[in-house]
Amino acid sequence: MRENLTHAIEDYLKAIYKLTAIHGRASTNDLAERLDVKPGSVSGMIKKLSETDPPLVEYEKHQGVILTTEGEKVALEIIRHHRLLELYLHQMLGYPWDKVHDEADRLEHVISEEFEARIAAVLGDPLHDPHGDPIPTVDLTLPPSTSTPLSQLRPGDRATIRRVRDSDPELLCYLEERGLIPQIHITVLEYSPFDDNLTIQVEGQTDTLVLGSRVTDQVFVDGIE
Amino acid sequence: MRENLTHAIEDYLKAIYKLTAIHGRASTNDLAERLDVKPGSVSGMIKKLSETDPPLVEYEKHQGVILTTEGEKVALEIIRHHRLLELYLHQMLGYPWDKVHDEADRLEHVISEEFEARIAAVLGDPLHDPHGDPIPTVDLTLPPSTSTPLSQLRPGDRATIRRVRDSDPELLCYLEERGLIPQIHITVLEYSPFDDNLTIQVEGQTDTLVLGSRVTDQVFVDGIE
DNA sequence: GATTATATTTAGTCTAGCCTAAATTTCATA
């Protein structure tokens, strides 16, 4: 497959992948914010990515950018690295939940295919990382995510937590302390329309929790009854 | 300690450490050869390393270079990373002997202190990597190596293999196939002064081996009787 | 439809690290 891609290029492709998954196209400004660089730098890199052979992105001025098949492959490869690494760090090296992301962000660019294959084998070809995000398979397919934000549930709903946003370590600590981790069942008891608070019951806990939308927007659930 | 050091700088410091261990000082040309860059590039980098605050190397024009205390610390830190990684890859991920070096060379620059500490713990704070090289301790001290090249032994000498050069994967395969790995006992049966061949008996093997100096210069032994 | 605000691109700089080629210094030896 493609080699000699720089870390910067890999980071751009990953960011484009994630933004297009949400908005259909990735805008210059959104990319700049996500990658923590200035918009002018993004324009330059996008131009370059669209002029490689084969091109990694498709690009029309002022219209944002999408990945080509080739670019998507690279992005998924890196995402596979990242999520396998997160799980490996958590399960095999005892990393706490909130610390795996940064380490994986650096390692994902340098591990070989051999390394990838070996940790995948040790982990038993897992399907999800510690935050519940699906891990692309070896042939780089990614099952579409069906989960919905916890914030959309209403009193009486029962559901299973499937994944949580992994970008904010503080949020992850908060969630872990309260037992809000993947595969846990919850029941919604109350909804307050003014402040968007949800009162929920977490399986196996006696106390209930009141969560604002800053939290419930970052937690995704499935199997709602 | 020092942060924001580039991979290139870390590679230079590691190379200087290894060359000074042999020659007292590291020359521009030797560094260029070891790092696979041109001598002109080395001059530029050395200048830069001697002008950091605090300086990482001590430098007099045309006289070669040595590490400062600060530079040595960085070098030992990277060497510790490298050797811990080699052992981890070998023991925990089942990497063959000859493949750990390249992977470790890339990973050594990106792992965190946390990662270092966790793999060291999993491995039980080991003292040697798979090739027998000593691993710098957490406080960055490295026991002086006392082993001598196998090529210096003569008939009748009995010794224990302590380490082998790890830079050439083909040599490593060759050595492994013949059971020439650390902690193995050997006896020298014959020496041929014309071609520098040694005939040796490896503990637990029935056949003897005839080895040229291209091999015996790369294998180091200890406990000669 | 004109005007303002926002998003994006262009143009010109900067730093890190490498390169080549030419100039210089040191070293070995006649």
Add this chain to the structure above:
DNA sequence: TATGAAATTTAGGCTAGACTAAATATAATC
């Protein structure tokens, strides 16, 4: 001690990837 070989440094360029500031295009509002 002079001279040629080897080692080293200097000078000038290149690429990747960032930055700033100015120019332009799109979108939003009156």
